[in-house]
Amino acid sequence: MIYLDNAATSYPKPKKVGQAMLYFLEKIGASPGRSGHRLSLKAGRIVYQTRESLAQLFDVDDPLRIIFTLNVTEALNLALKGLLRPGDQVITSSLEHNSVMRPLRELQKEGVEVEVIPCSPQGDLDPADVKKAVKKNSKLIVLNHGSNVIGNLLPISAVGKISRDHGLLFLVDVAQTAGCYPLDLKKDNLDLLAFTGHKALFGPPGTGGLVLGERVEIRKLKPLKSGGTGSQSESEEQPDFLPDIYESGTPNTVGLSGLKEGLRFVLQKGAEKIHGYEFELTQRLIAGLKDIPGVIVYGGEGNKDRIAVVSFNIKDQLPSEVGLRLEEEYKIMCRVGLHCSPAAHKTIGTFPGGTVRFSMSWFNTFKEIDEAILAVSNIARRHKRGRG
Amino acid sequence: MKGSYGVVIFYSTSAALRAESLAKRENLKIKLIPVPRHLSSDCGVCLRFESEERATLQKILQEGKVEYKDICNL
Structure with a gap:
């Protein structure tokens, strides 16, 4: 085969990925961040250490600015629906996956202006075309880093500079590149990274997340869901601090145990x-x-x-x-x-x-x-x- | 002050775990424990420290930009 x-x-995964998941189910099992007992703390540490490994991979200073989601699709939905309001303009390319296109078409019906920059048949995007599309109501540029169809790379470094020059946020879909292509959040001026665990990070399906760069203001990014977080339980209002504001409900601890080992493998190899x-x-x-x-x-x-x-x-x-x-x-x-x-x-x-x-x-x-x-x-x- | 403890109370368990990770790196004698009920209504954990390491811990939290709700003596 x-x-x-x-x-x-990705298949196969490094052996330790599955082993760690089984270990979690059999030896830890508990909910993280909900109780103060030993098993809950162990679960919490695994979730936190996964955040730390991701922070190391993406060179993020504060691991709590990494939000876990089900996959990159949920991360992109959180970013797009959380940031864009009717009247805003968003710029994207003609090479995007439906995980970007469908939320954008949905937002378009609610009054968000969507500008799709055509790429050449070879998949090339001219950063100058992105620059030309910037208007007064531009809020966000969203691009995939590596194409899931033809494998070419979009010029995120050049577009990052444009987004910075015009005060826009820049969201990059790194579904195909996280783990198998070097990324430099700070040098390339990337504000948000949407990643998935089950491709080149060698985690299982059901893991992914959104990295929030320092320019992303929490009060401007609406959560996709609300619910129990294990924190501020006396209140019926959603917490306003990271990562709890965006992470309601029991997380995929089994999956994250696997992702942690996948990340260890990636970080060891580089x-x-x-x-x-x-x-x-x-x-x-x-x-x-x-x-x-x-x-x-x-x-x-x-x-x-x-x-x-x-x-x-x-x-x-x-x-x-x-x-x-x-x-x-x-x-x-x-x-x-x-x-x-x-x-x-x-x-x-x-x-x-x-x-x-x-x-x-x-x-x-x-x-x-x-x-x-x-x-x-x-x-x-x-x-x-x-x-x- | 020898033998006495204090606790740092956080808004979220994630912040408590981050504090634990940073403090362990500096070999502080800390431990995550359930929040004493008389200190907070929050569920979850707080970071217990030995009182003589209080200043070092506060410096670590400040440098790591870890937000916390309160520091109190036990």
């Missing part, structure tokens, strides 16, 4: 090293795919810096058919179709058919890449002959 669907959920290895895998894959007659690889040139996500099609074959044959004949797991990103597929010209997507992680090998290339080559060749 070859797993090439890491952009959806995002730079992980990226370096994945980049090599990706270069090899792209070169191999491009050599196959009838295969179209989408996105920019292969030697540009990028993440380990590659979209392609075989001429005259439906992505769904290619995906089925990859699994049935070669035991290769990948993802076909639109990848929850209709805007991105319209941008690269593959809407509504979509593409076949291979996405790698630290745990893939060069041998697997070579086998995948050979499989695609066989599928492309045999199809032609069949028609002949």
Whole structure:
């Protein structure tokens, strides 16, 4: 079996991830932040230490400015719905995932102005176009860092500078880059980071969060939900301090136990090293795919810096058919179709058919890449002959 | 003051855990304990410290920008 669907959920995970989750269930179990007993404190420490590891990874001074959510979708919803009000303008790109596009379209109906900056068919975003879109009522710029469809990187450093120059907040969706690409919150002027635990951070599904940079004012970010926090229990009003204001209800302690170990793995290796290895895998894959007659690889040139996500099609074959044959004949797991990103597929010209997507992680090998290339080559060749 | 204790009361358990982590790094003799009922109606925990380490702890909390509600003697 070859797993090439890491952009959806990474698999396998480092061994300790599952072990820590089982340990939590069997030996700790309790609710964090609710009671003063030993087990509750142990649970609380695990949640807190996960925050500390994330603070280390993202270079955040105060771990309490990291809010846990169910996944990156919830983090993006919290940021977008919490910050934007009717009459505000928000700037985004045509390469976004529906986790950004759908909340924005919902907000648009409530009177938020949504400006979508078109990217080139190669996925390039010109920062000058972002600058031109800034208006008096602009509040926020939201961009994904690495595309979940074609794997290119958006110019967050340049856009961060624009957002700072114009006094806007900058929200970055790091679903595909957190853990496998170096990030510098401060240098790149990023105000909010929405991340998920279950991709390159090697945590389980059900973990994610939102990092609040120092420029984000708590009173201006409305919580998505309210409820029990274990704090200020005498009051029926939501607390106004971090992280409780945004974290109501019992958290996913089992999941966070796993994420903590995933983060330990990432911090030990280092995002730079992980990226370096994945980049090599990706270069090899792209070169191999491009050599196959009838295969179209989408996105920019292969030697540009990028993440380990590659979209392609075989001429005259439906992505769904290619995906089925990859699994049935070669035991290769990948993802076909639109990848929850209709805007991105319209941008690269593959809407509504979509593409076949291979996405790698630290745990893939060069041998697997070579086998995948050979499989695609066989599928492309045999199809032609069949028609002949 | 030897042998006497004080406690720091926080708004949230997360802040108490952050304080614990920072104080442990400096090897202070602290412990998270349930908040004594006569001190606060909040559920959760507070950080007990040895009175002679009070000034050091306060400095750590200040430098780490950890918000707390109160410091009292036990």
